[in-house]
Amino acid sequence: MSHIDPVELAAQLIRCPSVTPAEAGALDLLQETLTGLGFTCTRLPFEEDGTAPVDNLYARLGSEGPHICFAGHTDVVPVGDADDWQDDPFAGEIRAQALWGRGAADMKGSIAAFAAAVAGYCAAHDDIAGSISFLITGDEEGPSINGTRKMLGWLEEQGEVIDDCLVGEPTNPDVLGDMIKIGRRGSVNGVVRVIGTQGHVAYPHLADNPVPQLVTLMGHLANGKLDDGSTHFQPSNLEITSIDVGNDATNVIPADATGRFNIRYNDHWDAEKISAWIKTRLDEAVANAAGDAHYELELFHTGDCFLTVPGPFVETLSAAVEEVTGRAPVLSTSGGTSDARFIKDATRVVEFGLVGKTMHKVDENVPVDDIRQLAKIYQKLLDGYFA
Numbered sequence: 001m002s003h004i005d006p007v008e009l010a011a012q013l014i015r016c017p018s019v020t021p022a023e024a025g026a027l028d029l030l031q032e033t034l035t036g037l038g039f040t041c042t043r044l045p046f047e048e049d050g051t052a053p054v055d056n057l058y059a060r061l062g063s064e065g066p067h068i069c070f071a072g073h074t075d076v077v078p079v080g081d082a083d084d085w086q087d088d089p090f091a092g093e094i095r096a097q098a099l100w101g102r103g104a105a106d107m108k109g110s111i112a113a114f115a116a117a118v119a120g121y122c123a124a125h126d127d128i129a130g131s132i133s134f135l136i137t138g139d140e141e142g143p144s145i146n147g148t149r150k151m152l153g154w155l156e157e158q159g160e161v162i163d164d165c166l167v168g169e170p171t172n173p174d175v176l177g178d179m180i181k182i183g184r185r186g187s188v189n190g191v192v193r194v195i196g197t198q199g200h201v202a203y204p205h206l207a208d209n210p211v212p213q214l215v216t217l218m219g220h221l222a223n224g225k226l227d228d229g230s231t232h233f234q235p236s237n238l239e240i241t242s243i244d245v246g247n248d249a250t251n252v253i254p255a256d257a258t259g260r261f262n263i264r265y266n267d268h269w270d271a272e273k274i275s276a277w278i279k280t281r282l283d284e285a286v287a288n289a290a291g292d293a294h295y296e297l298e299l300f301h302t303g304d305c306f307l308t309v310p311g312p313f314v315e316t317l318s319a320a321v322e323e324v325t326g327r328a329p330v331l332s333t334s335g336g337t338s339d340a341r342f343i344k345d346a347t348r349v350v351e352f353g354l355v356g357k358t359m360h361k362v363d364e365n366v367p368v369d370d371i372r373q374l375a376k377i378y379q380k381l382l383d384g385y386f387a
């Protein structure tokens with residue numbers, strides 16, 4: 001089995017400018033690397049009307065259980081104005097003990113660490129007491145329609161059963177070893193539209209102003225308490241993100257007004273319960289309001305809450321992190337959504353990767369030592385997993 005230098009592989013991956021939905025050679029390079037380690041690789045391109053086609057890669061080594069899966073994405077977010085960067089964002093330069101470029105932290109560095117860990121594990125063992133797979137999408141930073149979700153559907157059709165999954169998102173806020181994510185809050189976006197009747201401000205009796213009604217409705221929504229948190233989660237939170245009337249005139253009562261909000265909710269809720277809570281709050285506001293308030297509500301659920309209750313898999317990962325970094329990682333459910341929101345329907349899933357400080361930013365970079373340490377952590381995870 002060949003040795004893999006995770007820093008060099010990460011640099012090569014950065015040199016593939018795989019801004020969603022472009023593959024740009026990143027999956028080809030990973031496939032070549034994994035084929036060299038004995039993996040069976042399957043490319044899974046998906047497309048549907050109105051979306052850009054996306055290429056994805058599933059690779060598996062071994063045919064028995066237990067089956068551990070490394071999941072992630074090779075696509076990256078756009079660089080913004082490349083002139084704002086110190087280097088070419090796709091040069092993959094190593095400077096000042098760090099690897100620089102778009103995707104260094106999110107998440108080409110951890111994908112390279114996955115591969116190096118497997119190479120290291122295979123070099124130290126004659127065979128694996130189970131299976132290792134890679135579930136790598138090219139559509140995580142984009143609409144996430146032709147990526148992980150469809151790959152999981154394909155896996156189910158093939159009868160592929162994954163027992164445990166690690167997603168390599170950059171979970172550490174400051175230092176490698178800070179934080180493992182064992183769950184994520186759910187997220188729902190809402191749009192409330194109040195329809196009135198347009199008219200002249202001097203003749204309000206001939207109009208019906210939707211703005212005070214919208215303010216009342218949004219106020220009642222914002223003042224509602226969702227919960228006090230739970231064992232593994234912070235309290236659920238509602239934020240009003242916008243109130244739009246779009247009225248530039250000073251003498252016109254507008255015809256309608258729109259408010260937008262987002263809720264991040266914990267494991268006290270699911271999509272159905274949170275939807276019901278929102279409707280109840282709005283109906284209460286209508287009932288309390290003077291006049292004849294009428295609203296329209298649209299809800300967009302972007303991911304349900306999930307929790308992987310700490311057990312042997314989380315303990316093995318925690319021990320590996322502590323052994324390599326000397327830090328006992330916090331088990332957290334904070335932060336935004338990731339593809340783990342889809343994977344949780346198929347298997348236990350946790351997230352651990354690099355430090356996220358520079359992700360999605362100009363001059364994204366990670367210390368090269370972190371990439372090497374991460375590869376060690378993943379290899380120790382494999383050691384413990386198959387022990």
Ligand SMILES: [Zn+2]
Nearest residue numbers: 106107140169
């Ligand atoms: Zn990511």
